[in-house]
Amino acid sequence: MTEHVDVAVIGMGPGGEVAASRLIKAGKKVAAIEQELIGGECAYWGCIPSKTLLRPVEALTEVDRAAGVSGAELNWAEASNYRDYMIRNLDDTGQIDGYSKQGALVVKGTARITGPGRIEADGRELTADHIIIATGTEAVVPNLDGIENITAWTNRETYTATTLPKRVAIIGGSAVAVETATFLTRFGVHVILLHRGQRLLEREEPRASELVTRYLQEAGVDIRLGATALRGHRDGNSSVLDLDDGTAINIDVVIFATGRTPRTQNLGLDTIGVTLDDRGYVKVDNHCKAAENVWAIGDVTGVMPFTHVAKYQGRIAADSLLGKPHPATYEGIPRVVFGDPEIAAAGRTQKQANVQGLTTVSTELDLAKAIARPWTYEQNPRGHLGLLADTGSKTLIGAWAVGPMAAEWIHHASLAIRTKIPIETLRDQVAQFPTYNEAYQAALEHLKI
């Protein structure tokens, strides 16, 4: 029997969930199709467990650095118990019930599109007026010689671990590598971070890379830049990596933080006229439309691989489908790496502005030299803010910050970039004293524009 719905959402990660919920609320009959757990990578193996485990680390740092408080200790048993609660013990029964009660047709199985508006999943045949592709990405594990002989983890094993290894090597130099190193080193794991590039967080400003490297090293991480693992083998209980500099390292676990690849294979996308880019991501327009009556949202589009962007695109696609279209804009969307302290950015980097031929001015502020909040917050205060402005439009086009709670206060720059607030107005804006937000006013004073 073929079942008909208004909209079939394939993949119920954060993108799919937001689109499905918005459409259900608008009265649409929705099929919510999910092959693993409703909530996707973010809820069980990504953002939620990583940020839950980084929070005690952050709290410990706060106690270590604030004057007049001492004695904090990390407790792995309690931290991992709370992590398990936060990832729902890898059980999505509540989500299945919730969507079913709202009237959705919940299908647990791998969907395959068989033609325009036609889908097979879990042995069922569905027809749908519209299809939303929200299938996300999966971890890439490089084809390392001898990988079968070592203990190799991705984010999935790392963020569901019940016991922590004593020694790990993390391969990669971006968000997952930095956050994982931050979490593990503070929980007492000996961490060697192997990055093939010359700096961490290569897509961000070089100065942010410099600061994150310093803070990770101070926390005890052994960072090896320009380092490549050539092969793996076993030595008793140890996993061994031979490196390209002729040395070898003995560890318990190798964690691959080496990026993601879109789940677009074997989906049947060729049957509905969807085009993929050369990396396999679904091409979409600024309404997230991928073909006639087909939308794509979230990581599978390769636009900006963050949960907040997947959710935004879920709103964009649902509204478009509901006849209330508004184009997506990605100007100023924050990018945060939850290190200790946090590394946050919004808008363009200097390099991107140069490529676009913009004439710019920039400044960097050491917060401790300019405002009070870093000093009331902690001893030996940390905190840097960088601003990039376009001299033509006299607006902010980029910002980066490394400091406590930077994930929160980057939003000031985010909004300024998105809405093109004149520098003159930003300079006249008054922030609460004493807050990290005061850094903007202080930095803007130095901007030669």
Ligand SMILES: Cc1cc2nc3c(=O)[nH]c(=O)nc-3n(C[C@H](O)[C@H](O)[C@H](O)COP(=O)(O)OP(=O)(O)OC[C@H]3O[C@@H](n4cnc5c(N)ncnc54)[C@H](O)[C@@H]3O)c2cc1C
């Ligand atoms: C360790 C880690 C930490 C992260 N931390 C953050 C963070 O702090 N903040 C942030 O913004 N982002 C973070 N991210 C990124 C974030 O997880 C992703 O951007 C987000 O999950 C993307 O959502 P999505 O809905 O596009 O895809 P996903 O979450 O990948 O969900 C896609 C879903 O589709 C399902 N699916 C795939 N194919 C099919 C099929 N054929 N049929 C049925 N179902 C299918 C999958 O099972 C999955 O549940 C992190 C990622 C990792 C790995």
Ligand SMILES: NC(=O)c1ccc[n+]([C@@H]2O[C@H](COP(=O)([O-])OP(=O)(O)OC[C@H]3O[C@@H](n4cnc5c(N)ncnc54)[C@H](O)[C@@H]3O)[C@@H](O)[C@H]2O)c1
């Ligand atoms: N706070 C956040 O928002 C957050 C946190 C974690 C992850 N994420 C997202 O999750 C995704 C995955 O993050 P990621 O850090 O794994 O991916 P990434 O693509 O950002 O970085 C991959 C890293 O692995 C390295 N690498 C790739 N292939 C390699 C190989 N064969 N050998 C050695 N090194 C190799 C790259 O040089 C790079 O440093 C990203 O899209 C990221 O934005 C977001």
